[in-house]
Amino acid sequence: MAITQQEIEAGLRELGLKEGDIVLLHSSLSSLGEVERGAEAVVDAFLSVLGASGTLVAPTTSRALGVIPETLKQRPAACHSIHPRASVAALGAAAEEICRDHWKAELAHGPDTPYVRIAERGGYVCLMGVDQDRNTTLHTAEELLRLPYLKPTVEHTFDTPEGRVTKSWPFFPGPHRNFIGLDRLFRGSGRMRIGHIGNAVVRLIRSSDLIEIAKAAGEKDPAFALCDNPNCGDCVRQRADIRRHRFSQASFTVAASACLAGRTVDEIVEQCGVAGVDAVELDDLGGKPVSVLGADVVLRAVERLRGEGRRVTALRAPAVGQKAEALFRLAREANVPRVVLPLSGRASEHAALAGEAGVAASFFNVGLDSPGASDLLLRLRSEGSSAGFTFHAAHFARAGEMPFLGSYKQKLRRFVDQLDVEDALYDGTPQPLGHGNAEVKEMISILSASGFSGCMVLGQGNRLTGTLLDAVRRFEHLLDTM
């Protein structure tokens, strides 16, 4: 049997709506079941409950435009907010002030837009037979937080009472988000009322509560509105944007071993994009160390990486043999500022070659304990070299030392200009970051606490425990739990 306007009114009153209230309505007519007089009856029911002093608002963007907002929009007394991406229609006492100059506001859903004005006036958001996915006011929370994954809109040209305007909006919400998953936040807060009208589930919450709850969640976790489906390309990309932003705020540079990121330049670009890491330490290409590749291959790769927005922090060689001089010349030719190579008895010779080529050298420990490394580095200093030290914590663990409490604190802290972020057990078995004996969390913590301006490189040893994305997530988890 069809439901009537009176029954809808009774349902709205039962939810707590009364004369004078302002409601932003997201709705699906069909969800109610059969309605006598259809959308007209729904609109009339709201207007009757809200009375002459109340206001009914509905979004009228093409995505939101169902038959109920269309009906509201067509009413002769309706006001329309002018906005190419976030418009609403409103009817009632506050309609004009809610709609006024929407297009002039800096953000599409921020201050001086209908969404914030409704919240400021104590208004409600009502979801009638639709879920949180349709809740436009959630964009307000995202925009107020200026979340790093939000992008500017394209430029829109449109008519206003003040003439033709061309404008774009910054921090505009993009593709997929998991708004549905946020419903439990509002339910859990006790501030959302849930009722039934006809067949429809109807949710009602004060807009200011909604924004406050969503903002608090976003302050805690900027990915709060994103889904965690690893195959959702949208949310994978948006999470990368959040990470890229976070890393850009750090005193140090986060870089990925090219070898960990992929075999080809295309793969490296793609995987760094997914991980949100913009800097690359070029160690291997196609399974071969850069020190044995032709100069033209390396130059082309550096050029391509740069073209794709990836900075190359260093060329790195696992061993250099007789090729050290060529490697330094190659770095200079490619405009790569540093070469990372093993610390050995030939370090002085290598440091001198680096100086001649005009690039910086940084030596990493392999097969050395910390007294041995410290002796070699002190000798370099006494020779006037400013070469840096790449602290390979996992290698010190393999040498049987406690990398942070022993190697770093006692001997090596003054030389470090790079941390190789890898983990391993004392017996040498590679481990996911934070699961081994390399004290990587302690190393990351002490360096970031002291304003370290060098590189933290997600090293190729991580390949044995997962992908670059796995490593960067664990790295982030370590940062989160400090």
Ligand SMILES: [Zn+2]
């Ligand atoms: Zn998603």
